[in-house]
Amino acid sequence: EIVMTQSPATLSVSPGERATLSCRASQILSSNLAWYQQKPGQAPRLLIYGASTRATDIPARLSGSGSGTEFTLTISSLQSEDFAVYYCQQYTNWPYTFGQGTKLEIK
């Protein structure tokens, strides 16, 4: 099973600033990496797939990068609606696995 490790566990950033979230895989993924956002009491929402392709209606201030085993989600100029928990997910091998999440909180 591919283990996904996200860092940091919690990230405190002020509105308007930039946030950088990391995700590391225990095996090479190529670009088979997705990012999801989850707000309290809600289902996750797909943000990024193929490591860098934004899903429908996802704003350009969110961007994904990386390949192989190291991936990054960057949110430039944080808005109030961006404060949430973010999960990465690999889809190279079944079982498709998620990271433990990064909580992005308001500083």
Next chain:
Amino acid sequence: EVQLVESGGGLIQPGGSLRLSCAASGFAVSSNYMSWVRQAPGKELEWVSLIYSGDSTYYADSVKGRFTISRDNSKNTLYLQMDSLRAEDSAMYYCARVGSFTMILTYWGQGTLVTVSS
């Protein structure tokens, strides 16, 4: 508009069974890959099961032999039969549609809560 509505969760004793349902609208479950994903309170997501449009099925090791994913095309509904339930199966269970060409979860329901406790 794509919609997924789960039902069937509740409180069940260890060793018991539950069947979760996921009613889909706006697309046909028969021609899409579908999945169940769960999340224990305060924990990360776990992809539990996957069914291909051709009826091949996949399960996480944690539920293999106890859970069965299926669908009823006439009702446009996805199911998860859960047997021999354990306390560690307690979680919010989400139904999700899988992407057409990639194994990503493009649409999610709001979830149904399963609590396994005596």
